[in-house]
Amino acid sequence: MLDWSFLTDVTGQLLSGLPLTLQLAALSLTIGFVLAVFIAGAVGSAFGPLRWIAKAHVELFRGTPLLLQIFLIYYGLGQIAPLRQSVLWPFLREPYWCAILALALNTSAYTAEIIRGAIQAVPAHEIEAGRACGMSGFLLCRRIIWPIALRQGLAVYGSEAILMIKATSLTSIITLTELTGIAHKLISSTYRVFEIFIVTGAIYLALTFLMSTAFALLERHLQAHHAHRRA
Template identity: 60%
Template sequence: MIDLPFIYDAFVQLCSGIPLTLQLMAVSVASGAVLAIALAAMRLSSWPPLDLLARIYIFIFRGTPLLVQLYLIYYGLSQFPELRKTFLWPFLREAYWCAALALALNTAAYSAEIIRGGVLSVPAGQIEAARAYGMSGLTLIRRIIAPQALRQMLPGYSNEVILMAKSTALASTITMMEVTGLAAKLISATYRPVEIFIAAGAIYLLLNFIVSRLFKLFEYRLSAAQRQPIYRRAAGENA
């Protein structure tokens, strides 16, 4: 029989790992988004070497498991003496920054393709019309490309953010005490994995529900111009 009071107690104890889970997710998603924009720009570039470099990066990070990437960064970088003498070593010797780096590099590869697809979804005729009107550079991106591309990429990008929230669980393999790390520690003390993993799963489910609702709200606000008022819709149906 499943012990509900024990699950509740485990849930309360595992909640102490939520701040670290959210930190890892926020840092990796934010830094990964910046890198993804650069990669998407390289993929859309008319200069073949830039496109090739972005393709190679995306191929490597989408084609290898995140866990392998995490191990290579955490255990592999320390094998280079030259790196240990640089200013980066105080960060890269910490499990937190290694986990954040691995998550950021991984999500950047997927997000770059989402961004590229969003940009390519903008009708070329609108871009040509905007240029004929005198728009160019940042004005064209800000007023024509970005709003439409963002609406198209938001559903896919929300899935990527949710995936990153779940992927933070892999940080437990390099001693990070986020939700899954605390769950493993609690299991070793109680030998009750089923109840503890149910509690951990409930926490991730709750976090991802909140994330999905926030993206839904953002998507709803972005599509305000495409929504007809109710009275106009009703009038159209009655006509």
């Protein structure tokens, strides 16, 4: 029989780690998206070395486990002597910023491919219609390519955002006390694994449900706005 008083107490303690979980996800997704825009542009660049670096970045961070990337950044950067003496070291020696860096670099690789695929999925006749109306360059991108690409890639990016929320649980291995980190501490003091992980899973489930609902509503709004404009 479930001990409801214990579950209530555990829920309150676990929710104290929710702000850190949301911070990690929000910052990582924001920084990762900005990086992904440049990476996606570089992948399509005519400049060979830049294109090669961008493709290498995508393959590296998509082809290796996120857990390994966190370990390498947190434990590996400290092995580089010039870095320890640089202005970046006060940040990179902190587990919080190492976690942000690892998560942001990881999601930037996936998001760059989402952006590239969404842009490639823009129908050619829509682009030609824009050019026929006298659009070119930035105006063509702003009025035709980017709005269509946004609708094309939003659902896939929503999945990436949900994955990133769940990926924040890996940062507990470098001492961050987000949801999973607090769950491990509670387990080590109470040895009640089942109840604690049930509550932890329920909180993650609620987060991902809210995120998926938000993206679904946004996608519906964009589709309705597009239909209204065409009408």
